[in-house]
Amino acid sequence: MTVNTIIHGNCIEELKKIPDNAADLIFADPPYNMQLKTVLYRPNNSKVDGVKDYWDKFNSFAEYDVFCTAWLSECRRILKETGSMWVIGSYHNIFRVGTIMLNLGFWILNNVTWYKLNPMPNFLGTRFTNATETLLWCSKSEKSKKYTFNHHIMKRYNGGKQMTSVWRIGLCVGGERIKGTDGKKAHSTQKPEELLKRVILSTTNKDDLILDPFFGTGTTGAVAKKLGRNFIGIERDSSYIRIAQQRIDSIVDLWDEAQWVEAKQW
Amino acid sequence: MTVNTIIHGNCIEELKKIPDNAADLIFADPPYNMQLKTVLYRPNNSKVDGVKDYWDKFNSFAEYDVFCTAWLSECRRILKETGSMWVIGSYHNIFRVGTIMLNLGFWILNNVTWYKLNPMPNFLGTRFTNATETLLWCSKSEKSKKYTFNHHIMKRYNGGKQMTSVWRIGLCVGGERIKGTDGKKAHSTQKPEELLKRVILSTTNKDDLILDPFFGTGTTGAVAKKLGRNFIGIERDSSYIRIAQQRIDSIVDLWDEAQWVEAKQW
DNA sequence: TATAAAGGTGAATCCGCAC
DNA sequence: AGTGCGGATTCACCTTTAT
Numbered sequence: 001m002t003v004n005t006i007i008h009g010n011c012i013e014e015l016k017k018i019p020d021n022a023a024d025l026i027f028a029d030p031p032y033n034m035q036l037k038t039v040l041y042r043p044n045n046s047k048v049d050g051v052k053d054y055w056d057k058f059n060s061f062a063e064y065d066v067f068c069t070a071w072l073s074e075c076r077r078i079l080k081e082t083g084s085m086w087v088i089g090s091y092h093n094i095f096r097v098g099t100i101m102l103n104l105g106f107w108i109l110n111n112v113t114w115y116k117l118n119p120m121p122n123f124l125g126t127r128f129t130n131a132t133e134t135l136l137w138c139s140k141s142e143k144s145k146k147y148t149f150n151h152h153i154m155k156r157y158n159g160g161k162q163m164t165s166v167w168r169i170g171l172c173v174g175g176e177r178i179k180g181t182d183g184k185k186a187h188s189t190q191k192p193e194e195l196l197k198r199v200i201l202s203t204t205n206k207d208d209l210i211l212d213p214f215f216g217t218g219t220t221g222a223v224a225k226k227l228g229r230n231f232i233g234i235e236r237d238s239s240y241i242r243i244a245q246q247r248i249d250s251i252v253d254l255w256d257e258a259q260w261v262e263a264k265q266w
Numbered sequence: 267m268t269v270n271t272i273i274h275g276n277c278i279e280e281l282k283k284i285p286d287n288a289a290d291l292i293f294a295d296p297p298y299n300m301q302l303k304t305v306l307y308r309p310n311n312s313k314v315d316g317v318k319d320y321w322d323k324f325n326s327f328a329e330y331d332v333f334c335t336a337w338l339s340e341c342r343r344i345l346k347e348t349g350s351m352w353v354i355g356s357y358h359n360i361f362r363v364g365t366i367m368l369n370l371g372f373w374i375l376n377n378v379t380w381y382k383l384n385p386m387p388n389f390l391g392t393r394f395t396n397a398t399e400t401l402l403w404c405s406k407s408e409k410s411k412k413y414t415f416n417h418h419i420m421k422r423y424n425g426g427k428q429m430t431s432v433w434r435i436g437l438c439v440g441g442e443r444i445k446g447t448d449g450k451k452a453h454s455t456q457k458p459e460e461l462l463k464r465v466i467l468s469t470t471n472k473d474d475l476i477l478d479p480f481f482g483t484g485t486t487g488a489v490a491k492k493l494g495r496n497f498i499g500i501e502r503d504s505s506y507i508r509i510a511q512q513r514i515d516s517i518v519d520l521w522d523e524a525q526w527v528e529a530k531q532w
Numbered sequence: 533t534a535t536a537a538a539g540g541t542g543a544a545t546c547c548g549c550a551c
Numbered sequence: 552a553g554t555g556c557g558g559a560t561t562c563a564c565c566t567t568t569a570t
Contacts, residue, residue, distance in 0.1 A: 035545045042541090043560045051543050061368060090543060091377040091402075095364025102327060102361065110394045111357040113379050115432055116542090118563040122428060124546045125417035125560055128376045128403075128468075131430035133543075136357075137394075151391035162387055164397035166379075171542055174565055189543050202394075374545080411547075417560090428561070 003209060003230035004248070006221070006241055011213045012067075014234045015074035023232075024148070024208035026075050027086045027199055027220050029191060031056040032093045033064050042123055051188045055237070061096065068093075068100050071213055076104055078211065082146045084203040085138045088114070088191070094134045106138040109147070110165045114195060117170040135195075137203070147203070154202050156261040163202075169194045178217050178243060186243050187217045196223035201260060204229055218244025226255045269475060269496035270514070272487070272507055277479045278333075280500045281340035289498075290414070290474035292341050293465055293486050294353045295457060296334065296363070327362065334366050337479055342370055344477065348412045350469040351404045354380070354457070360400045372404040375413070376431045380461060383436040401461075403469070413469070420468050422527040429468075435460045444483050444509060452509050453483045462489035467526060470495055484510025492521045 007014050034056055040048040058064040072087075079085055085106060089097050102108070112135040119131040139147045154163040172192040180186045196219050204210060206228045212220040215233030217240050224231040225248055235241050273280050338353075345351055351372060355363050368374070378401040385397040405413045420429040438458040446452045462485050470476060472494045478486040481499030483506050490497040491514055501507050 032543055033545090034543060036543095037545070040544060040546060041560095044539095046540080048544070048546095049541075050545095056543085090545090091364075091374050092543080092545060095361045095368065098357075098361025099365040108357050110396060111398070111400075112394065113381070113398050113432075115379070115381070116563095118542075119430065120542050120544070121561040121563090122544080122546060123559095123561055125421075125428070126415060126546045127544095128378065128420070129428050129430040129562080130376060130544070131432050132377070132379050134377075149392060154394070155391075162391070162395050164385065164395040166381055166397050170564080173542070173563095177542095185542090408545085430562095 003232060004221070004225065005231070006215060006218070006233045006235065006245060008236070008238055008241055009234065010236055011234050012070045012074060015071060015078065015213055018074075018078050018211070018232070020077055021080045022209065023075075023078050023211040024080055024083045025086070025200065025204045025229075026079055026083070026211045026213070027088075027196065028071070028075065028212065029088050029189070029214050029216065030068065030071070030093070030097070031058070031214075032090050032189075033058045034090075034092055040123070048120075048123075049185075049188075053188055064093070065096055065100065068097055069104070072097075072100055072104055072106075075211075075213065076106060076140060079140050081140055081144050082148060083140060083144075084109075084147055085140070086135055086199050086203070087138075088133055088135045088195075090133050091130075094136070098136055101136065101138055105141050107140070107142045107144065108136060108138050110137045111135070112137060113166045115166050115168045117168060118173075119171075135199070137199075148205060148208075150202055150205075153261050154198075157198075157201065163198075167195070167198060172219075178247065187240060190217055191219050193219055193223050196220055197227070197260075200224060200227050200229060206257075215244060216240050218247050221248050222251060225251050227260070228254055228257075269498060270487070270491065271497070272481060272484070272499045272501065272511060274502070274504055274507055275500065276502055277500050278336045278340060281337060281344065281479055284340075284344050284477070284498070286343055287346045288475065289341075289344050289477040290346055290349050291466065291470045291495075292345055292349070292351045292477045292479070293462065294337070294341065294351075294478065295455070295480050295482065296337070296353065296355070296359070297480075298356050298359045298455075330359070331362055331366060334363055335370070338363075338366055338370055338372075341477075341479065342372060342406060345406050347406055347410055348414060349406060350375075350413055351406070352401055352465050352469070353404075354399055354401045354461075356399050357396075360402070364402055367402065367404055371407050373406070373408045373410065374402060374404050376403045377401070378403060379432045381432050381434045383434060384439075385437075401465070403465075414471060414474075416468055416471075419527050420464075423464075423467065429464075433461070433464060438485075444513065453506060456483055457485050459485055459489050462486055463493070463526075466490060466493050466495060472523075481510060482506050484513050487514045488517060491517050493526070494520055494523075 114133045178186040210231040215235035444452040476497040481501035
């Protein structure tokens with residue numbers, strides 16, 4: 001039976017309704033708490049369209065920590081002993097997330113670096129170009145030795161060499177980036193499908209159940225469906241859900257398993 | 267006057283003797299892997315055996331947090347308002363270090379990824395090859411806007427394009443790796459000079475004072491001297507100090523400033 | 533139609549000083 | 552503290568418009 005569900009509601013409340021040891025993989029793309037305070041202009045005086053969404057507002061580190069402790073605790077309860085937990089973040093939040101995960105008993109297997117092909121430059125020359133985001137790949141505990149890791153698939157996918165913890169992937173732009181009727185990006189932080197493809201290919205098997213507590217416009221669900229995995233997504237914003245549902249429903253051709261592992265040039 | 271000092275003693279105790287606002291740059295390479303390698307004791311002094319449950323782990327993490335809070339607090343006091351703080355770590359410790367730094371009021375400017383050219387593979391095929399370490403570059407506080415950043419030097423050093431937060435650098439091997447009389451490596455975690463060259467070139471000026479509270483075999487001091495910067499190192503192991511002192515004393519030819527910024531191929 | 537030039541944009545904690 | 556203004560500052564990729 002195929003599970004293919006998007007739940008509309010508050011992340012923590014909906015997580016509480018999910019039974020223990022239910023998920024093979026949890027992928028979480030939580031708010032980063034970006035703390036943007038000023039307007040940034042490019043050298044040509046155009047304005048940068050930064051993340052100013054309501055869902056990224058927190059009053060303090062303490063408030064953000066309480067929020068993350070709550071949803072991460074539920075995720076750990078839901079995760080199978082053999083399962084994998086992935087969380088993506090930037091330097092704004094990933095250190096707090098990582099510390100909380102360690103305190104909750106998660107066991108870090110890799111900190112994967114998304115090394116962006118085309119990051120936005122630092123326009124004023126005040127810092128290095130921030131060219132990465134970080135993904136934490138964790139098992140449920142130190143004792144969870146039987147987590148799924150498809151080493152040979154990833155090795156072949158990487159052209160015959162063991163895949164490293166650095167993934168060189170472009171931003172989600174062009175045709176893949178979902179636009180609204182106004183032509184503007186539908187979600188300010190849509191992730192590239194290539195990122196989810198690697199996460200799902202490496203740490204799940206076919207028919208596994210994937211949970212995404214911050215579903216957004218459904219990249220996790222779209223890739224899960226294409227790869228023949230089940231998923232449950234939780235999202236509180238109904239406008240994102242409409243987009244995600246349409247996106248996923250429109251997928252008819254699943255990816256050919258024989259092609260998943262073809263070597264790619266990056 | 268040139269400051270070129272190696273202090274033998276306990277890191278935290280020696281840091282306390284250094285006055286406020288003294289250092290232009292602090293580079294710290296603290297112990298990484300405190301967890302689970304040491305014997306744990308319960309509050310009643312009984313020894314914790316084998317099983318590492320949630321509370322055991324938390325105790326271990328707590329000790330590491332106390333240690334880091336102590337030396338990082340001293341470093342922040344010592345750092346000039348215009349100064350830079352750098353800390354290097356791996357996924358074992360950098361999340362805790364990052365959280366503590368944020369809680370102390372440090373302001374993250376970049377999380378620089380040291381992307382290793384020649385990482386050790388994962389022999390068992392149980393994880394992705396761990397190919398990175400992380401450097402946190404921070405100013406003293408959010409309000410510290412006048413930190414030194416030699417944007418143009420780094421841009422030229424990077425072949426004319428803005429340098430990004432990903433640094434592709436090899437491990438410290440071959441002739442650069444200091445060996446003992448037994449032919450074995452003198453220090454288990456000696457860092458490549460190229461790493462320190464970028465840190466020092468980007469965030470200090472000539473004659474600035476650099477502090478390294480975990481001096482080891484003196485890579486920070488060696489590069490500081492070659493680049494015409496002053497330094498103070500703290501190290502508790504006298505055998506490391508002997509090696510570092512000899513290493514630094516043997517440096518006679520400083521690097522030619524005109525050549526620092528020549529574009530390199532990486 | 534093909535090629536070239538111009539314009540838009542991405543999870544961004546992006547200035548300094550005078551008044 | 553807020554405002555205003557002078558001045559220094561950007562990379563890769565995709566889309567649209569012009570030749």
